[in-house]
Amino acid sequence: MSETANRISPTQDTPNIVISVDAMGGDKGCGAVVSGMAKAAQTYPNIKFIVHGDQAQLAPLLAKRKNLSGKYEVRHAADVITMDDKPSHAMRNGKNSSMWGTVEAVKAKDADAAVSCGNTGALMAISMLRLRKLPGVYRPAIAILWPSRNASGFNVMLDVGADIRADAPDLLKYALMGASYARNGFGLKRPRVGLLNVGTEEHKGRPELKEAHELISETFDGGDYEYVGFVEGNDIPSDTVDVIVTDGFTGNIALKTGEGTANMIGTAMRESFKATLLSRLGALFAIVPLKRFSRRIDPRRKNGGVFLGLNGTVVKSHGGADATGIAAAITLAYDLAAENFSEKLAVRVASAGLGGDSEPHVTKS
C-alpha cells in the first residue's frame, strides 16, 4: 500500500491500492483503457487510479464513468511513446510521455503498481532506468500466465521478451523469480520449475542450457520449489510443470506461436460451423459447450506480462487489448500489489545468496 493513496480521497475501510495507468500507446486508444479501469473498479471497490495521458481526451471519458467518480487523479502527459519508437529513444526523449509518468508514480511511491499497453521494449527500458534492478539481478524478465492443464488453469513462463539472451546465472534467477510468482499467484507451496530445451536428455541442447541445468540443480536447496529438469515445447500447456524458464528470444517465439496456433484453430472452428446450413443449426444446439470452450481459451481472461527483477511492479498489457483485456491486466497489478509481491520477491532473490552485484557471466552459488 502506498502512503500517498490518501491523496485521492479513499472512501473504504479497507486499505486502498493505487494503480498507475498509462492511458496512451495501446492499439485501441484511451477509450478502451478507461473502460478497462471501470470494469476493474467493479471487481475491486478499493482500487484507485493515477491516470497518465492527454488531459483533454481523458477528462470527458473518465467523467462518463460513474463508478470511477472520486477514484482517480489525471496526470497530464504531453507525449506518447509509439510502438515504433526504439527503447533507447524512449529513454532519452520520453520524460514527458504518459509511459514515463506511469512508471515514475511507482518510483515516487504514489502508486503501488503500474500498467501500460504500450511499446514493450520502451516500457522495460524506462522501468529499468527509473525503478532499478534488484540486487543480484542482471537481466530482468517478463513473466506471463499460459493456459495449461494444471488445476489453476495456468503455467508461468519467463522470459517472454525482456532480453533476447540469457546466460546460465540469468536462467537461475528466472527460476527463483518464476517460482516466487507461482507461489504467490497460484498459492502453490512447491511450484515445479522446468528449463525449456529441445529434448529432456542431459546431453541435448545449447551449452548455456547445460550450464544452467547444473547451476539450478546445485543451487536448488529442496526448499520452496522443485526443479524438474528440462522440459519441451509441448510441456508448456501441460500439467507436468508450473514454471517454464527460457531466454526472451525463445520465450517470445513460443508465446506468439501459441497465440497464432490458438487463433488459427479458433478461425477453423468458426468456419466449420458456418460451412453449411446444417452446421449452423448444429452450432445453435452446441452454443453452451462452445461458449464454455471459448471462455476457457480466451486469451483476454489473463492478460499481462509482469516485469520481474525490478524494485516495483510493472504489468505490460497486450498492445491490442480491449476493455476486458485491460481490466485483466489492472486486476493482475492489483493482486500483486495487495500481496506485496514485489517486496516478497526481493527478499527471495536476496536470500538465495546469489550475491549482491548484478554482473553478467558470474556464477555464484
Add this chain to the structure above:
Amino acid sequence: MSETANRISPTQDTPNIVISVDAMGGDKGCGAVVSGMAKAAQTYPNIKFIVHGDQAQLAPLLAKRKNLSGKYEVRHAADVITMDDKPSHAMRNGKNSSMWGTVEAVKAKDADAAVSCGNTGALMAISMLRLRKLPGVYRPAIAILWPSRNASGFNVMLDVGADIRADAPDLLKYALMGASYARNGFGLKRPRVGLLNVGTEEHKGRPELKEAHELISETFDGGDYEYVGFVEGNDIPSDTVDVIVTDGFTGNIALKTGEGTANMIGTAMRESFKATLLSRLGALFAIVPLKRFSRRIDPRRKNGGVFLGLNGTVVKSHGGADATGIAAAITLAYDLAAENFSEKLAVRVASAGLGGDSEPHVTKS
C-alpha cells in the same frame, strides 16, 4: 525412379516408386508401420517397398495384407536403434540396424526415398554419413508442413531440429531449400520466404539474424522466390508467408509449442462437450462441423519432416505416428520421389552460386 525397382516384380505400366521403410523404432511397433504401408498402397498402386526390420515379426504381418502382395521385399535387420540412443552411438554401432539399412537402400539406389519413425538425431546422423551433404550445404535441415491459412492449407518451416544452431550462411541455404520445397510441394511459382524473429523491425533480434537478413536480401535475385523479411511466431500459421526459416532449436520449440497448444485446445473442446447432458446432446447435433474441424487440424494428415541438403530423400515420421500418420509420411516420400525433388533441390542449391564447399561461417555471395 530407381533402376533396380524391377527387383520387386513390377506389375503396373507406370514406373514404380520404391520406398525404403524402417519398420522398427516407432512408438507403435511394426504393426502400425505395415498398416501404414497398406494404406499408402491403396492411394498409389505403383508403390513398392523395401522393408527393414525383424524378418520373423514382419513376415506374418505383411502376409496378412493382400494389397501388398508382390509389392515388397524384406531386408532382415538384427538391431533396432532406440529413442534413447545417442546419434554418435548409432553412427558407430548401428550398421546392423533397420534404420541403417533403410538409408543404405537409398544410397545404393535400390529405393527412391526412405521413411523412418525412429530416433531423429540418429536418423540424421546416419543419413549424413551415408548420403553425404549436398555441395554448398554445411548444415542440413528438417522441413515440416505447418497447418496455415494459406490456400494450400500449409506453410513450410525449417529447420525444426536437425541442428541446434544455424549461422547466417546456413539460414540463407534454408531459405533456398525451403522455397524449393514449397515450389514443388504446393506448385507455388514464387513462394514468400520469411526469417523468424522476435520483431519485424530491422534493429531487433539476434546478431546472426541481422546478418542473415542482409545476406538473404543481397543474394535474393528477384527470381523464383520472394523474401518478405522478418516474421514473428504468430505468422507461422498465417497466410502472410509460405516458408519460415529459423534455427533448429527455435524451430523445434515452436513446433512442439504449436502441437502442445493444439492438443490442449482439443482436450478443452472435448471436455466442454462432455460437461453436461445438454452439451452432449449439442455435440450430437454438431457432429458434422466438429468432424470437419477435427479433420482440418488433424496433425496425422500431413506427417513427415523432410531432410533437406542431402544426396537423397529421407522422411522422418512422428515417432508416435499410427497407421494414418505413417501412410501420410510414406505418401509424402512417394510424392517427393515422383517429382525428382532431390535432384531439383541439388540443382537449385548449386545454381545459387554459393560455392562448392561446405565450410561453416563462410559467407559467399
